[in-house]
Amino acid sequence: MYRRQNRMSNHRSAASLRALFAPATTRRGFLRLAGTTAAFTALSQVRVMPAAAAGVANAGASGRFFDDAETEILTQLMQRITDTGLPDAPRVRDTRAVATVDAVCLGLDPAVSGVLPLALRLFEWGPLLFDLRFARFSELPDAEQDASLRSWMTSRLALRRMAFLGVRNLCFMGWYSQPEVWPLIGYQGPLLRRAAAATTPT
Numbered sequence: 001m002y003r004r005q006n007r008m009s010n011h012r013s014a015a016s017l018r019a020l021f022a023p024a025t026t027r028r029g030f031l032r033l034a035g036t037t038a039a040f041t042a043l044s045q046v047r048v049m050p051a052a053a054a055g056v057a058n059a060g061a062s063g064r065f066f067d068d069a070e071t072e073i074l075t076q077l078m079q080r081i082t083d084t085g086l087p088d089a090p091r092v093r094d095t096r097a098v099a100t101v102d103a104v105c106l107g108l109d110p111a112v113s114g115v116l117p118l119a120l121r122l123f124e125w126g127p128l129l130f131d132l133r134f135a136r137f138s139e140l141p142d143a144e145q146d147a148s149l150r151s152w153m154t155s156r157l158a159l160r161r162m163a164f165l166g167v168r169n170l171c172f173m174g175w176y177s178q179p180e181v182w183p184l185i186g187y188q189g190p191l192l193r194r195a196a197a198a199t200t201p202t
Contacts, residue, residue, distance in 0.1 A: 040159070040165070046170065074120055080145045081168050090178070095175075105170075123148075
């Protein structure tokens with residue numbers, strides 16, 4: 001059962017996107033901005049050891065944090081953010097990297113993780129909202145997706161830069177927690193597991 005059964009309409013989504021980046025000219029706007037800023041800051045500092053993060057996903061937590069559309073956006077974001085250029089690197093879709101992020105987000109404080117679904121849709125519609133291009137992120141070729149992400153990373157809007165750092169951190173956490181990726185960085189897996197395997201009689 002999804003976390004949200006009733007999806008937002010396009011009108012409500014657009015209103016939410018505008019509200020997130022609207023100037024904080026009222027007390028409510030200031031508190032909303034402060035809360036969003038704190039959430040992205042916390043997301044950029046989430047730390048989980050690779051094996052522990054993979055274990056969370058493999059444990060099969062009940063429910064899902066992201067819906068299908070958000071999962072697809074996160075998959076494409078992670079593919080570009082973690083791209084190594086190595087021919088033998090696995091695709092994000094061929095790992096449980098996104099499922100790992102989903103499972104970790106289920107366990108986070110909703111005050112922290114609650115901004116993520118909207119943030120992902122901001123990334124998806126970023127080319128239209130910020131670059132005035134009639135395209136969604138998921139429709140762009142790789143090079144243009146990279147350019148869109150750079151615009152988030154270097155934006156004059158601090159909130160956009162913080163959103164990028166938060167999402168990038170989660171992408172790195174999910175990607176580098178996958179056993180298929182460990183050989184690329186010379187990681188041999190959990191030390192205790194290796195020690196147990198070395199002492200197991202043959």
